[in-house]
Amino acid sequence: MTDKGNGLYEFDGVSFVLGTEVNCNGQQGGRSRRVHVLILAPGLEIASLITDSLSTKGKLASDGRPTVHLTPRQLLETLLHIDDQIILIPAHVWTPWFGIFGSKSGFDSLEECFGDLKQHVLAIESGLSSDPAMNWQIPDLDNVSIVSFSDAHSAPKLGRELTKFEGELSYQGLFDDIKNQNIHSTMEFFPDEGKYHSTGHRKCGVCWSAEDVCQNGELCPVCGRKLTLGVSHRVEQLAKRHVETWKDEFGFTLAANGRPAFKSVVGLQQIVAEGLRRGVNTKGVTDLYFTLVNEFESE
Known part of the structure; x- marks a missing residue:
């Protein structure tokens, strides 16, 4: 591995920044909250300080995505005390179990979660089960970048979602692009193909759209228990407006709001x-x- 001296590192011709995903597990608002977030660091020294600080909050070596016993706000406050160039991005924000807006243990807004530190949340990651157009319906997200990244669970899934930035290829360039929404476009999974897009019970064979839930309620018609409320329904719950979209000649989706375009692709x-x-x-x-x-x- 080669340190390129600008916050980027290189291995076998591939440049990358230092980053990880953690599971925040804490109590806030009288409820247990479990939220996945991404952390990007400007260098190895800062990454080591992050590791040292969080090592008292959980067993970091126990999992590729370790659990820290902090709320997202507590984690962000900890990171800002280390270095204000560290980037925290809530991951797959709408998924039921671990999304910051998820139906199981999430919040209704960034402010509810982060309070007075909201301005330090520069971006959210849309996840496989939502696309930017769905997120454009949420005014709370107008001042943050909407990015898309792929997971690393298996090699064929690398790059199935990505974000194309406009600025220089450095950590500072990445930080500035995210802060200023200087994004060219994102490439997206079709959200209705995402695991958590619809509402349902897999074992009961129930898969409902947001409209189905509004008509039939939130109880499973097979077992009688509450359904897992999917991303589409959760977005509809928090949406404050409808956004008209159209596609250009290259298949990119655009809107009059001037947000970065996106294109849905199939692997x-x-x-x-x-x-x-x-x-x-x-x-x-x-x-x-x-x-x-x-x-x-x-x-």
């Missing part, structure tokens, strides 16, 4: 699976996928 592996009418992880799909990638050098 090559999924396209191959649909074409062959096979499961996405079957050998035939995987073999053809690698044949195509090797021939054309990229997806």
Whole structure:
């Protein structure tokens, strides 16, 4: 690994910043809150200070996404005391179980969560089950960047969502772009394909749209228990306005609000699976996928 001296590091020709995801687990507003957040650090020295500070709040080595016994606000306050260039981004903000706006243990606004530190939250990450247009309906998000990143659970899923920034390739450039919403565009998963987009019970075979929930209520018609309220319903609960969108000649979605455009895409592996009418992880799909990638050098 090579330190490029500008907050970026390089390995095998790939530049990256130092970052991690943590699970905040704490009590706030008389409720237990569990929220996933991303942390980006401007260098190894700062990253070490973060590790030292949080090591007393949880077992950091226990998991790739460790739990810290802090609320998101307490975590942000801790990070700001270390260095005000550290970036905290609430991750997959709408997912029921661990999103900052999630139906299970989330908040109704950034201010409810972060209070007087709200201005230090520069961005939110939309997650697979929502896209920027859904988030544009929330006035609370007008002054923060809406970014999209992929998870790292498996290699084929790397890059299935991404954010294209406008500024210089450095940590300071990234910080400034996020702070000033200087984003060219994002590439998105189709949100209705996301695991938590709809409301339902998987074991009961119930999958409802937001409209279905409004008509039928929040109880499962099979088992009688409360359904897991999905992203689409949760967005509708907090939405304050409707935003008209359109697509340009390149398939990017735009709106009159001037927010960065986005494009919804389907991964090559999924396209191959649909074409062959096979499961996405079957050998035939995987073999053809690698044949195509090797021939054309990229997806």
